[in-house]
Amino acid sequence: MSTTEGPTLIPDDAAAQAMMDREAKMKPRKGWFPGLGEKWNTLSRQKQWLILIVVVVIAYLLPILNPPLITTEPGNNWQIALAQMSVYALVAVGLNVVVGYAGLLDLGYVAFFAVGSYTAAMFTSPDSPYVHIPYLWTLPLAMAITMFFGVMLGVPTLRLRGDYLAIVTLGFGEIVRILATIIPAMKGQVGFQNVGHPPGTDSGGQPIFLNSNGTPWYWLTLTIIILVLLAAGNLERSRVGRAWIAIREDEDAAEIMGVPTFKYKVWAFAIGASVGGLSGALFAGQVGFVNNQKFDIATSILFLAAVVMGGTGNKVGAILGGSLVAYIPLRFTAIAEFKYLIFGAALVLIMIFRPGGILPARQSLLAYGRIAYNKVKALAMKKPGTGQLTTSTGKGAGDE
């Protein structure tokens, strides 16, 4: 292949392309973790799993370790901070499905978070006159209800594009907050106290899930995050995930490839919404109190900032972004009032130095790339005449 040979005298197309490839290769990667994604993908499956297990174990041990410097104490209780960080991380994972995978700008995501919170509150709090069900049942119920809201909002609005969709979702976010204020049953600012929690008592007869103890909540949320990540990973690699990526890259092109774009956009909206509802229910349980004050537009923007900072389209990045957005004001209490200023500045810096976010999205696409690559390989194996294909593409420029 021409790309691996020396300079060509006659500048034909292949030579010109080869030149471009060489130039592209020489450019050093900018960013804080140069080549992290590449390194990760050259590791064997077993090594990847090993590293993942170590990371997960450390994550579970975080509330006990209470690492100095990183900890939010003495300003804020570290375990409760972790619980909140994990809820934000889950929110970011859900929003990432909508914004990151399908490329739909949702500025009213807090509405789904609110619906989830209210579901948990209204079905468990003694302040609520309605049926009471065990707290854990409200988690799937919150998911179902928010998914329903996601479809309700999605079906009429997803025919819109870009800016229009953003404005409609922004409006939806406000509608939910205002409804919570004006509908008497939702108790406006008074809100619902003593939201339920999962069952179980420790040896002393105290409930395990106390609002003042963040550790069990953190572990519960972390477990749910891992489950959601596994599900999201499978979705990413499935036909649905490929459809989302295609829609994000070019919606018209996706449609004429045979992707039912409208259907999959509604799916992205519904799945994203249900994860938002789930995180809202967890939030309500952990804090133990729900009123209309927490669900303003600023929170929506904060969620979006978490996804963009982490790396739009990358689920691991979303976790990182979500935790950071919750962590920074808790850790640096002295500057907590300036959090929006700080996030604004951080976003500008990230956009300049790392336009894809802290962990750019291509890594998450790679799972799909691997499948495609294996297909080429299988094809080459089948036809002995084209056996050199894999080696030549392997050497070729422009590899991941």
Add this chain to the structure above:
Amino acid sequence: MTLLELKNVSVHYGRIQAIHDMSFKVDEGEIVSLIGANGAGKTTTMRTVSGLLNPSSGSITFAGQDITRMKAHIRVIRGISQAPEGRGIFPGMTVMENLDMGSYGRKDRSVVANDLERVFDLFPRLKERAKQFGGTMSGGEQQMLAIGRALMSNPKLLLLDEPSMGLAPQFIRQIFKIITEINKQGTTVLLVEQNANQALARAHRAFVLETGEITHSGTGKDLLANPAIKEAYLGVG
């Protein structure tokens, strides 16, 4: 046999009418060219046939079936495939992933490998660059990818919107040669072009579009010889 038929089709963008009462037929096995200047309605016609735009009146029939209100993604499954204007490849996907997207709507996954082989035979360059990102390829290669991707759905009718746009003359000849080859393999081709010379020379039949209406029609050779068209579109006469 008639594969595609447009009857009195009008298309509006809001209040502006882009296509007036257009009617034409494409027979199976043909290459049909639509030529015309900027703003004549060529791309609008293409997008209407592929289903990205809905006609405000008139009907479209494909393989004997009315598809006027059919969604674009279903038309792909029925056998209409488009390489859109400006190529429309997925820049963040590799060549292989792009081609794989081309077969997205297919149920007969087992024979997709044959189509992949056909595409790689037509465009060996794509095979060399299977792992390169679509967005980093040259214009000519992106055009190859767009056509190759459209072929991955094994279409009966291939819509090509300005395949020569922005390409070097050498590449243009190559692309048109390949279009003829695709047609010889049994795919009907509807081609929209500004490069009237090549488009007419390669086409069995052709139509000239002016401000949303067909003003001339005939075989490619007739139109090439027509003095009015020579003057307006071929830059001679």
